[in-house]
Amino acid sequence: MLKLEKKSEEQSSSPMKTKVLLGHRRPADGKLFYHATACPSPNFSTLEGDHHADVCVVGGGLTGVSTALHLAKSGISVALLEAQRIGCGASGRNGGHIANGFSCELTRMEKMLGFEATKMLWQMVDSYLVDIDQNILTHGIQCDRKFGYIYAANNSYQMRELALLNDRLKSKYNYQKTTLLHKSELGKFLRTAQYSGGLFDKTCGQINPFKYLQGLVKQLKTMNVKIFEQSPAQAISPGSDLTVHAEKGRIKSKYVLLAGNAYLSCNTPLLEDKSIPVSSFVGVTTPLSRASIQSILPRDVTVADCNKIPDYFQIIAGNRMLFGCGINFLGKEPKTFRKIISSRIKRLFPQLTSFELEYAWSGLISSTTNKLPHIGQINSQIYYAQGFSGHGVVLSGLIGKLISEAILGNSGGFELFSRIKHKKLPPYPIKSIGLGIANLLHKLQ
Numbered sequence: 001m002l003k004l005e006k007k008s009e010e011q012s013s014s015p016m017k018t019k020v021l022l023g024h025r026r027p028a029d030g031k032l033f034y035h036a037t038a039c040p041s042p043n044f045s046t047l048e049g050d051h052h053a054d055v056c057v058v059g060g061g062l063t064g065v066s067t068a069l070h071l072a073k074s075g076i077s078v079a080l081l082e083a084q085r086i087g088c089g090a091s092g093r094n095g096g097h098i099a100n101g102f103s104c105e106l107t108r109m110e111k112m113l114g115f116e117a118t119k120m121l122w123q124m125v126d127s128y129l130v131d132i133d134q135n136i137l138t139h140g141i142q143c144d145r146k147f148g149y150i151y152a153a154n155n156s157y158q159m160r161e162l163a164l165l166n167d168r169l170k171s172k173y174n175y176q177k178t179t180l181l182h183k184s185e186l187g188k189f190l191r192t193a194q195y196s197g198g199l200f201d202k203t204c205g206q207i208n209p210f211k212y213l214q215g216l217v218k219q220l221k222t223m224n225v226k227i228f229e230q231s232p233a234q235a236i237s238p239g240s241d242l243t244v245h246a247e248k249g250r251i252k253s254k255y256v257l258l259a260g261n262a263y264l265s266c267n268t269p270l271l272e273d274k275s276i277p278v279s280s281f282v283g284v285t286t287p288l289s290r291a292s293i294q295s296i297l298p299r300d301v302t303v304a305d306c307n308k309i310p311d312y313f314q315i316i317a318g319n320r321m322l323f324g325c326g327i328n329f330l331g332k333e334p335k336t337f338r339k340i341i342s343s344r345i346k347r348l349f350p351q352l353t354s355f356e357l358e359y360a361w362s363g364l365i366s367s368t369t370n371k372l373p374h375i376g377q378i379n380s381q382i383y384y385a386q387g388f389s390g391h392g393v394v395l396s397g398l399i400g401k402l403i404s405e406a407i408l409g410n411s412g413g414f415e416l417f418s419r420i421k422h423k424k425l426p427p428y429p430i431k432s433i434g435l436g437i438a439n440l441l442h443k444l445q
Contacts, residue, residue, distance in 0.1 A: 004054050004076065004254050004407065020236040020378065022058070022258075023265035024083040025277065027093070028333050030361025033284040034092050034210035037317065041086060041214060042221070047231035047249035053079035055407060056244045056251045058233045059259035061091035062209070062392065063385050065216045066400025067257055072223035074408055079251045080225060081244065083232035086217055089263045090392055092210040093363030095282060095312050095324045097302060099149060099204050100126055103371035103389040106168060112370065115172070117416065122173055124413060128398040129203060136207075141215030144317050148301035149204035150181070152195040158306040162199040177203050189299040192348050198303075206302045206314050209393055242381055255407055258384040259400070261392070262366035266384075274374050274422040275387040277364045279328040283341035284359040285321045288352075293319060296349045311344055321345070321355070333362040365390055369423045375399055376418040383407070387422070 055071055057064040060082030068078045082088075101122060102109065109118040136145055153159040162180065169175040179200045181189070186198050220227060228246075236256055237243040244251045258264060262277035297303075297315055304312035313323040325344050328334060338360045345352065367389045368374050374387035383403050388395045399417065406414035 018238070020382070021267040022233045022235060024232045024260065025263045025265065025331075025364065027084065027088050027263065027364075028279075028362045030333075031359045032093065032361050033316075033320070033322070033359040034208060035087075036359065038208070038211055038214060041217075044082075044086070044227045044229040047081060047228040047246045047251070049249050051079055051226060051249065051251045052241075053077045053226060053251060053253045055079075055255045055257065056081065056242070056253040057257045057259055058244065059089075059257075059261065059264060060086040060217075060227070060229070061089050061259065061261065062213055062216075062396040063261065063400045064257065064259035065091075065213060065220065066397040067259065067404045068220055068225050068400075069216055069223075070401050070404035071407065072220065072225050074404070076404075076408070078220075078225045079253065080220070080227045081231050081233050081246065081251070082227070082229045083260070083263070085229050086227070087210050087213045090261060090363055090365065091213050091396070093282065093361060094209055094392060095314075095322060096206045096209045096316075097149070097204075097304065097312065097314075097393060098129060098132065098145075098207055099304070099391060099394065100129065100201060101391070102373075102395070103391050106165065106173075108370075109372070113420065117419075119173055120416060122175075124416075125394060125398060126175065128394055128401070131401070132207075132212075132394065132397060135216065136212070139215050139219055141212055143211035143215060144208045145205065146207075146300065146302065146314070147202060147205040148189075148299065149201045149206075150186070150189060150198040150301050150303045151201075152186070152190065152198040152303055152305045154195060154305055154307060156196055159196045162197065162306065166199055177201055189297070189301050190303060191296050191298065191351070194348050195305070200301070204302070206316070207393070208317065236382065254381065256382045257403060258378075258382065258386075261386050261388065261396075262364035264386075268378055270376070270378060271374075271384055271386065273424045275366045275368050276329070276425060277331045278367055279331050279333055279362045280324060280365050280390075281326045281333075281337045281341060281362050282322065282324040282360070283338065283345075283357040284316065285323075285345075285355040286358045287319045288315075288321060288355060290319070292352060292354070295351050296321075311348070313345075313348075320358075327365075328362075331364060337362065365392075369425065370420070372420050372422075373399060373417060374420075374422050375403070375414070 057080045302314040311325045368387035371389040375385045402413040
């Protein structure tokens with residue numbers, strides 16, 4: 001067993017002297033394709049009584065599971081608390097896109113952080129794509145990994161921006177995996193009149209995120225990680241060891257990671273003021289004929305357009321189309337969201353005349369004002385991660401790895417992310433309405 005030494009209070013921006021209170025947002029109901037078609041997940045017991053671990057992870061999604069996996073491989077004892085079931089939040093609801101980079105534009109990042117820091121962050125994300133594929137190969141995870149990703153331009157302005165990005169990636173970042181596609185070339189991959197062109201990335205693509213998460217959790221079981229479901233954490237009490245309280249039990253640990261992202265609320269302004277939970281919507285069609293698929297996506301690639309709030313789509317297992325779109329800044333689920341998804345598909349692919357949405361659901365995304373992850377420490381013992389802003393499949397796993405490294409004493413990558421400055425948001429619902437107006441103005445511009 002490795003020996004963990006608690007960090008000095010000088011490393012803490014706000015030493016915890018009272019309880020940290022936690023709350024949980026319940027996932028919306030919906031018919032989820034991933035859950036309905038995956039092998040049944042094992043049931044884990046509810047937390048009861050007193051337990052001990054070196055690290056307590058709050059949140060059973062990709063961030064928490066990634067952290068637990070890296071720590072357990074290093075001989076650290078871990079207990080993981082999930083308020084509902086493993087993968088019931090964003091990790092079992094997202095579009096499954098394996099996309100490089102961030103939701104924030106590179107040029108904006110360079111202005112905020114400087115070129116060298118931005119390049120290091122980009123390279124860390126790029127390297128973690130290799131880690132994901134290594135996990136899939138090493139652990140034999142059957143998660144429908146596909147390669148090929150297109151960023152599609154809706155107009156000439158977006159096309160010029162993609163051309164500039166392509167040049168910048170090659171000349172400044174030594175990233176040689178993208179190809180600029182003009183409209184005629186795009187037609188080989190994607191049959192729609194909507195787009196002016198696109199940028200193709202051969203190493204990005206898609207996975208079934210829930211099956212991937214299940215594969216990682218299977219590894220946790222072999223490493224004797226204590227996993228508890230239906231056990232929402234309610235509070236964290238200070239002490240030489242922290243105490244995480246649930247309704248029927250407690251866990252004492254040296255360190256705690258808050259990894260609930262948009263589904264976890266906390267009475268600490270450091271977390272609550274820097275991100276906002278917003279709703280996004282996903283639908284999955286009935287099975288499509290081979291001829292229908294050839295008429296829309298003949299190369300079977302994953303696509304996202306370049307709008308601030310993108311439409312994204314791909315063909316998934318069972319010859320179905322997964323289509324995601326829209327944002328509700330109040331975190332609500334409009335009654336008409338199924339109709340919205342269907343109309344977007346029909347507008348994009350009028351040749352697709354015979355389909356229905358068999359599955360449709362919503363999910364919460366934790367977003368920040370700069371669209372970059374918000375990670376750090378409440379004090380020397382409590383870590384947090386939130387605000388992946390739509391790039392969570394890759395970033396959540398990477399951040400989990402970096403937090404585990406920081407707990408083990410190698411904090412270089414963690415500190416690079418934690419130094420990113422995030423603007424304070426006003427209280428709810430003002431911040432939700434304000435962000436909605438800001439995005440509307442951006443769209444009009």
